[in-house]
Amino acid sequence: MEVLRTPDERFAALPEFPYEPRYVEVDGGLRVAYVDEGLADGAVVLLLHGEPSWSFLYRRMIPVLAGAGLRVVAPDLVGFGRSDKPARREDYSYARHVGWMREALFDGLDLRDVTLVGQDWGGLIGLRLVAEHADRFARVVVANTGLPTGDQPMTDAFLAWQRFALESPRFEVGRIVSNGSGTPLAPEVVAAYDAPFPDDSYTAGARAFPALVPTRPDDPAAADNRAAWEALTRWEKPFLTAFSDGDPITGGGERVFQKLVPGAQGMPHTTLRGGGHFLQEDVGPDLARVVVDLIAATPL
Numbered sequence: 001m002e003v004l005r006t007p008d009e010r011f012a013a014l015p016e017f018p019y020e021p022r023y024v025e026v027d028g029g030l031r032v033a034y035v036d037e038g039l040a041d042g043a044v045v046l047l048l049h050g051e052p053s054w055s056f057l058y059r060r061m062i063p064v065l066a067g068a069g070l071r072v073v074a075p076d077l078v079g080f081g082r083s084d085k086p087a088r089r090e091d092y093s094y095a096r097h098v099g100w101m102r103e104a105l106f107d108g109l110d111l112r113d114v115t116l117v118g119q120d121w122g123g124l125i126g127l128r129l130v131a132e133h134a135d136r137f138a139r140v141v142v143a144n145t146g147l148p149t150g151d152q153p154m155t156d157a158f159l160a161w162q163r164f165a166l167e168s169p170r171f172e173v174g175r176i177v178s179n180g181s182g183t184p185l186a187p188e189v190v191a192a193y194d195a196p197f198p199d200d201s202y203t204a205g206a207r208a209f210p211a212l213v214p215t216r217p218d219d220p221a222a223a224d225n226r227a228a229w230e231a232l233t234r235w236e237k238p239f240l241t242a243f244s245d246g247d248p249i250t251g252g253g254e255r256v257f258q259k260l261v262p263g264a265q266g267m268p269h270t271t272l273r274g275g276g277h278f279l280q281e282d283v284g285p286d287l288a289r290v291v292v293d294l295i296a297a298t299p300l
Contacts, residue, residue: 002087002204003030009134010195011082013187017059021082023106027096031081032104034075038066043138043295047074047100049119052083052173052206053278056192057119060284070272070294073111075104077121079205082195089166089208089213097212098128099120105129106136109289115139117291119280120250121209130235131228138300139238140219141259141291144250144277147229150214150222162210171203182246182275182282189281232261238298239263242290244275244283247300259287270292 021033036053045065047058048240055074066074076083078100086092105111114137119125123145130137148154165171174190185193197203214222239261241254258264270290275282 001091002031004085005031006082006085006196006198006202010131010198012241014056014192014195015059015186015190015284019272020064024081024104026078026103026108028099030076030078030082030086030100032075032100034104034109035272036071036073037062038071039069040071042069044071044073044114045295046105046111046116046126047072047293048116048122048126049074049077049080050116050124051209052080052171052203053120053177054196056081057177057278057280057282061254061280061288064288065291067159067284068295070292070295073105073109074194075101077101077125077205079208083241085202085205087201087204089204092125092205092208092212094212094214095224098132101125102129108131110126113138115141115204115291115295116250117141117143117287119143119145121145121238121275122140124213127232128228130225131231134231137237139298140242140263141234141242141294141296142254142271143242143287144247144253144275144279146250146253147225147232149215149225149229150219151226154213157213159211160211162213162215165207165210166203171200171207173197173203173206177278177281180277182244183280185281212222226298229260232257234257234262236262238267238294239269239296241269242272242287244272244277244279246275246282247277247279249277253270
């Protein structure tokens with residue numbers, strides 16, 4: 001496949017993001033970038049971003065988590081951030097995203113006893129990893145995400161977003177993230193979200209993602225997501241929901257996790273006030289403290 005790599009100079013002088021990238025290769029040579037901060041022997045917190053952001057999204061959370069003595073690992077999904085970007089939309093599938101992250105995090109970094117923090121596609125991918133590799137995870141925190149199987153109808157707003165991502169002549173990532181946050185982002189922050197994409201040829205992964213969400217029972221990913229739900233209905237380790245109060249996309253989605261996942265029973269689920277879809281931008285330190293408190297309250 002043809003693979004694009006964003007020039008390093010695009011990431012110069014990022015606001016509040018001084019972290020040096022590290023790299024691991026998957027799938028015969030695709031480079032996956034990740035941030036690895038905090039104590040090397042601390043409990044591992046895995047921060048998985050979604051569409052169309054990158055690990056920069058977690059910049060307000062990393063200092064809180066690392067300051068609490070945790071090891072913070074925040075990868076860039078293939079097609080995003082500093083990671084390599086296959087150039088064709090057809091190069092991306094839900095299964096490939098799961099496989100790429102499994103290879104990077106488990107085969108490459110050998111992460112164990114992981115606390116997952118997944119938002120948006122970070123949950124769609126991360127929960128598949130939890131279901132398929134339960135022995136690698138100690139806890140789960142889901143924030144503004146879901147695990148669709150295509151058995152329930154999607155909203156008209158989401159279907160319109162799918163069409164926009166595939167058909168719009170302009171796909172301005174920074175503006176999309178800003179519009180999905182509770183308050184408009186500063187110009188330098190918008191520029192940081194645009195940084196991975198020098199031109200539209202780099203956006204194949206970002207444009208493909210919405211169409212990879214299972215919206216029909218016969219979607220290619222539907223059966224695997226149903227199997228993941230079966231596994232989650234047997235998950236008894238700590239499972240916490242921390243959704244925001246201002247996300248029109250996933251609002252109310254936390255209830256299905258609270259109802260069906262055994263590990264969610266009796267947990268101090270929280271609703272974070274003042275957050276939009278990208279709650280890491282709006283209430284990131286608050287979400288980080290929720291994670292710190294969960295780990296402290298549920299030692300291995």
